Amino acid sequence: MMQGAVVVWILSALVCLGTGHPHKGREDLGTLKQKSVLTDYGQKAPSVHEDNSADHAANSLSMVTSANKGFAFNLYRKLAAQTDNQGKNIFFSPSSVSLALAALSVGARGQTHQQLFSGLGFNSSLLNQADVNQAFHGLLTKTSSEDISAGTAVFVDNKFKPQPEFLDALRQFYLADGKNVDFNNSTESAAAINKYVGEKTHGKIDQLVEDLDPDTLMYLISYVYYKGKWKTQFNPAATEEEMFNVDGQTEIPVQMMYMEASFDVYYDKQISTHILRLPFNNSYFMLLMLPDGGLTQLEEHICPMHYAKWLNGMRRKKYMILVPKFSIKTKMNLNNVLRQMGITDVFGAAADLSGIAEAVSVSEVVHQAALDVDETGATATAVTSVGVVMKSMMDDVPELRFDRPFMVLIADSSNNILFMGKIINPNL
Template sequence: MGPAWLWLLGTGILASVHCQSLLAHGDKSLQGPQPPGHQLSEPAPAYRRITPTITKFALRLYKELAADDPGNIFFSPVSISTTLALLSLGAQADTSALILEGLGFNLTETPEANIHQGFRSLLHTLALPSPKLELKVGNSLFLDKRLKPRQHYLDSIKELYGAFAFSANFTDSVTTRRQINDYVRRQTYGQVVDCLPEFSQDTLMVLANYIFFKAKWKHPFSRYQTQKQESFFVDDRTSLQVPMMHQKEMHRFLYDQELACTVLQIEYRGNALALLVLPDPGKMKQVEAALQPETLRKWGQLLLPSLLDLHLPRLSISGTYNLEDILPQIGLTDILNLEADFSGVTGQLNKTISRVPSILQDRNTGF
């Protein structure tokens, strides 16, 4: 048998969507009056230990993707960070620390166990049922039938990440690839298809993450007010004719004079929203350079309801990133070399991560 390869796969259709419930504080008005000095407070959810780090990781990754290949960028930081954190459970101490520190965690301030409990809390919160939107995040591990995975690892990924492990015959790479693609397609209701590229018979493991989001706008766009074609300017010299949705509605909005950009928040039904940022002509790099968690917090405080005459293009995005080329640029170099130790998965000698593709598919902004 040739060298053993470990694949890491992230798939999804989640773009710039942020669940408000992840930032909302408990409504103390519902607790009733409390005697002085005996104020009751709900303990902070465990996910609050990790969401600031995920936000910073998302912005670091975005800037690297933008520098590497300017153009449309579409990825799910929750998918990628969750998959890497899950992988760290199967790594020995040094490699596990490299992964979590590469994501941006300070292991002195936030112990490893707290990080995994934070991801467990985050995934549980995202999975809470809602009658107004659907958000589904899943992780699955496909292991070659020749491997004997450690039961402790299987128990840990199921308890903390809700991940299921499946036995597969990787010597029949064509059939196994089809089976994994079919599994992800079913889990995402047919929206994510052919997510797994071809792989060799030396592959022994595939770790897959999928994420599915579907919701309607709080203020729907009328299909009858969607112009068939309008000019959308890509840059000063290039314009495209695209379908443009139109409405006059109240939305939270601001113009940031310092950064020279317009910021618009559009709500979905349920606890989700989209944040759109439109730089002034020639100011894209300036805005990208200023993207920090503090910037997002500032915008959240300054957004005010405004009656807008809104024109928004309908869009559909899909793309593939080879993250093994990107992750080393943001501090995750050593997980891709022969020294990385993932023997915690099966107890066998090191398995090398050969590829980290991320395949994203989105239908459109919709009505």
């Protein structure tokens, strides 16, 4: 039987399903009656009130959080190694990617499910789907405030009827919104998806989709939005134009922000890299990684072990820091990268997504994300003008000058990595 198609967009992460044999009927996720959720292949998952134990839930959350960190660095290394990404800025939300794929795994079975779990770094001998669902529910309810929001949504074609257990699980554990649309009307359905994404990203991304295949059956979207103000803000009056060394041969003018204060810093001698921690006025922070040479050695070695070493080894010291104002906006296809991470069957005829519907498979996984950094703070998924910092005139205070390619990530106090990337050219 010919497989249908699923498209996954991530920053928004989209799962679009199509099939040669449309299922008749219509169910709106928002109007489905609450049912028991079958998340572990026929085994009823414990509800929030019936959880086996607080210790088990906490242990599952810890394992999923640890796996998410490993997934973030693994995905970054794969993206950085892609030929198409050489010499380009990279920015993505590993939290959004793992959220979308974990939600997709609810409907996966057999080898397809095993590959998703393995690719995400979940130990299937210690974690089942119910554990993962509960863990993501905990992570999502934690990331709900004025500063940050995350969640999923399902746009279902009027003629398509996914398994109700799949929809129930997404609503209960992944906080999914549900909408019925007519994908035969591509203009109207694209407008509905873009309007939803625009609202969830506070207008920062409002054109997620353009052309929609009329054979589309479902889009599954995951989103992560963050806006934070620096705990200590840069003075805009101190921002001046300076040169940024892109590749040793190319210099470009940028607006460089300047601040002299005490910062948490670490120097990793093993990979000759300075690490700077810039806290926001909440529980989140930005980590900037500046290698003495090029980014290659840092990218080859970056992993959870180094990340933990940096944070644990940081000491507070007085520095002059110069950081460019910058905007990063990316859109990338993740199909090949996920295949390299062992997630292969989901894209072809071998896909078993029967927990969603029969004869469907993933056709495309695409990630779109953006970040804006200025004197006041940072907005993930925002795109704004590029700026720079004034250079220091004092010689007795050590200096950290981010005037060449560097890496960046945003994480919370539990070290959950929301966003990650590298800045090659602040003006792109």
